[in-house]
Amino acid sequence: MRLKSLSAVFALVVAALFMSAAPSSANSADGTIYKCGRYGNFPLCIYYYANAKGSKTGIFGKVHNYAANPYACSSQGCLPYRFEEGSTLGGYGTLLKNHAEFVYNYNDTSTRVYYNSGWSGPADQWDPYGWGTYFGNLNYTFNNNASQDRLCGEC
Template identity: 40%
Template structure:
């Protein structure tokens, strides 16, 4: 009986360890230590007010042709602009348009941030989340640093 009990305990321990290793983490963390809240179904992009993915953050899903108009919040009075919303951080409440310094691509697609509205002008692109190669899926904007007006996802393959 003791042997059976010991075997059962060992088996349960192995099963528990297997599930612990296989289970995804409760919340991914960006390089500045903030928890990821943009990863809904792998479509999000996080725009940050400061360089090095820091400061206030705005999570946006899908393509946006002009950050000056948040089509998801339109009323009979019009559409408000996208604004930074991470509480208590530098840039909170500021408009996203022409105020982004860095980006974190939580999606499974390439994200391109454009200088102009309607996906025009110079752009910065970031590969899909988790990409392992010469480019990272997050970082500072260069061609569109504080001059960003729109972004578009490009599906792979």
Template identity: 35%
Template sequence: MSRRITRLLSRLASATISIVLGGAVLATATPASAAARDGICDSGEFCYYYNSDHAGSLSDFTGSLDDYGTTQPSCYDFKGAGAGKGLCIKNEAASAWNRSTKTVRVYYNSGYAGSYQDFAPGAKTNLNTTLKNQNASHEFLASGPTGCTTDGTHSKLPTTILVYRVSLGRVDRVDFKTYVKNVLPNEWVPSWPAESLKAGAMAVKNFGWYWALTSTRKTSWGACYDVKDNTDSQVYKPGTATTATSAAVDATWNTRMTRDGKILEAHYCSTTTACGAWVSGDWMSQYGSRDKADQGQSHTTILKAYYTRIVLS
């Protein structure tokens, strides 16, 4: 929420974020695209470079490859002149040039899995900090970048959401309910009354739902994302879900909050004072939700007190 100011984050403990490491080698690579591999980056090919800024030896491909291999003579190697020539390319590339007409997706793991970086047709750039020297497979996509749209609608929850893990330099596709459950305890205090947590669960869900439907944003390297994992959107930390906050998410999961038939982009901030001039019927006070719940108000009453003209169905 770009205009949200004073936050609750100083009250909330940070969680340790684990990074899934690259997977094991699956199988010896088959030479499906070996015929055109001559160490020259020709039109129609996707090419890795050993060094950043497209320096050193290169390795060229005309199609997808789910595993590169790690030992000679069965691995896919750097063939062009320069530093790195003869080395297996798995976990060794630092930059790439996509001279094909399709978007090429580079993956952290073998088997087209894990974090990824998309290279649009014509893109010539360095691998990001997650993928540099951690490249295990690549895929020529059928058309432009995939994953930029959602299977959700204004009446149907999205199945997943694309979360830009800003400090990690990657985009994760996260199960939508898992996302909401790992945002709420970082935006609401888990010890607050249940009705406050339910109101928070609705706001967190609606904000993510709105951006899953409408986002056209991309990272600097061209990957689509719906929300960031920090205060620019909502704070998402995997593994931080609590019993109380998860119960609030479960209790409100089948309720949607709309205005004029469309999912409301539900903003919130710490207090009504902090919201300032932005208190326009689109913002909820987090502490205010706690105080109203302490007074015995239900989460539906709380939501209607802050968000004008909403329908809960």
């Protein structure tokens, strides 16, 4: 009987560890890079070429300026966002700012891509994942994109 109790406790502890390790959009930090897809963090996936072609990168939430990743800073400054998925595809390693042509919004909120840094100027808006227009070629910001923002009020 004692062995069954210990096994049950062990199973609960392991399950709790796995559940706490899974990232979620509720606790993801703005500007964090994630793998593109619905893996628990739901980024905006940005492609180098139109029609979901070429290298890509997934970024969660708000980004003030694609030229400065706040999570990649040192005393020398901040590194820019780059296309980081698809090392054998066109655009891999290229700066993201002013080089994106297509997006796929995996997030549960609408997201905008802006022409200027600081969320200003013309913008392309993408609906939440699974609703309306949540992927497609950029229009107003095709190869002229500098920032992104989630449209969800207090998120």
